[in-house]
Amino acid sequence: MxxxxxxxxxxxxxxxxxxxxxxxxxxxxxxxxxxxxxxxxxxxxxxxxxxxxxxRPTRNSLLATIANLRKQLNAHDSPDGERMTFVLGQLLHELGLSGPEHRASVFARHDDGTFTLAGRYSANGNYRIPGRAIYAASEGLVAATWGDMQSHRADLPTRRPAWNKAVAKQFNMPEAVVAALRMQSLSYVCMRIDRPEGASTRPVGVLIVESTDKEGATAEMLDEIPEIVFWRLLPTECHSHVEARRIRETSKR
Missing domain, CATH: 1.20.5 (Single alpha-helices involved in coiled-coils or other helix-helix interfaces)
Known part of the structure; x- marks a missing residue:
C-alpha cells in the first residue's frame, strides 16, 4: 500500500x-x-x-472531501469513540498497517492537563482494549509528544523485562504500570493534533501509531500522515470528545 x-x-x-x-x-x-x-x-x-x-488534488477539492467525510460521520448515530475508531482504522489502512501487530490511538487533552483515550483501533482485538485510559500531564509517551509535537522511536529492547525498564524510565511511568501494558510496541510514530482556530491553531490531542514490529512504524510516516485525508478529521473528533466529557461532568454537579 x-x-x-x-x-x-x-x-x-x-x-x-x-x-x-x-x-x-x-x-x-x-x-x-x-x-x-x-x-x-x-x-x-x-x-x-x-x-x-x-x-493532483487542489486545496478546495481536499476541503470538499474532508467536509463530505465529516458529513458521513455525522450521519451515523454512534458514540464519538466509534467514530474515532472508524477514522483510525482508515488511517492505518492508508499507511499500510492493517495487520494485527499495529495499532493507532488518539488521546485528547483536557483543561486540567490530563489525557484520556478518545479512540483506538487495531485488527488485534486484545490491543483495542484500553489499558490506561487516563494519563497525567507529565506522564507517558503522550505527554512527551505534547511537548515535542512529533517523534519516532524504534530503539526499544525486544525482551520484555528490559522493555519495561526502558519505557518506565524514558516516559516517566511506574514500572508496574508499564508491565501491565498489553502491547509491547517496538516502534512508534507520535504526532500532536492541532485544531485550527481562526488564523492560529490550538493543540487538542496526540496520535500514536505503534507496532510490535521494529520496522512497522517508520520515520517516513511523520511526512505521510499529514497527507492522509483521515488525519484532517482528528482535530474535530478530538475536540468533540473533550466537549462531551465536559458536558457529562457538568451535568453531574
Missing part, C-alpha cells in the same frame, strides 16, 4: 523525467528520424506538467 501510494504520487514527476531523458538522447538518432524522439519527449514533459497542475 505504501509503495503503491508513493509510486502513484510520483507519476507526474516520472513522466516529466522520462520526457527529459528522451529529449537528451535524441541527437543519437539519425537526422531523418529525430522528430520522433523530440515529439515523444515534448509530449511526455508537457503531459507530466499538465498532470501535476490539473490532476
Amino acid at each position: 505504501k509503495v503503491y501510494r508513493a509510486f502513484r504520487q510520483s507519476l507526474p514527476a516520472l513522466t516529466q523525467a522520462a520526457g527529459a531523458v528522451v529529449l537528451a538522447v535524441y541527437p543519437l538518432v539519425g537526422k531523418d528520424h529525430r522528430w520522433i524522439p523530440v515529439s515523444i519527449g515534448i509530449a511526455l514533459a508537457l503531459g507530466g506538467a499538465l498532470w501535476t497542475i490539473f490532476l
Whole structure:
C-alpha cells in the first residue's frame, strides 16, 4: 500500500523525467528520424506538467472531501469513540498497517492537563482494549509528544523485562504500570493534533501509531500522515470528545 501510494504520487514527476531523458538522447538518432524522439519527449514533459497542475488534488477539492467525510460521520448515530475508531482504522489502512501487530490511538487533552483515550483501533482485538485510559500531564509517551509535537522511536529492547525498564524510565511511568501494558510496541510514530482556530491553531490531542514490529512504524510516516485525508478529521473528533466529557461532568454537579 505504501509503495503503491508513493509510486502513484510520483507519476507526474516520472513522466516529466522520462520526457527529459528522451529529449537528451535524441541527437543519437539519425537526422531523418529525430522528430520522433523530440515529439515523444515534448509530449511526455508537457503531459507530466499538465498532470501535476490539473490532476493532483487542489486545496478546495481536499476541503470538499474532508467536509463530505465529516458529513458521513455525522450521519451515523454512534458514540464519538466509534467514530474515532472508524477514522483510525482508515488511517492505518492508508499507511499500510492493517495487520494485527499495529495499532493507532488518539488521546485528547483536557483543561486540567490530563489525557484520556478518545479512540483506538487495531485488527488485534486484545490491543483495542484500553489499558490506561487516563494519563497525567507529565506522564507517558503522550505527554512527551505534547511537548515535542512529533517523534519516532524504534530503539526499544525486544525482551520484555528490559522493555519495561526502558519505557518506565524514558516516559516517566511506574514500572508496574508499564508491565501491565498489553502491547509491547517496538516502534512508534507520535504526532500532536492541532485544531485550527481562526488564523492560529490550538493543540487538542496526540496520535500514536505503534507496532510490535521494529520496522512497522517508520520515520517516513511523520511526512505521510499529514497527507492522509483521515488525519484532517482528528482535530474535530478530538475536540468533540473533550466537549462531551465536559458536558457529562457538568451535568453531574
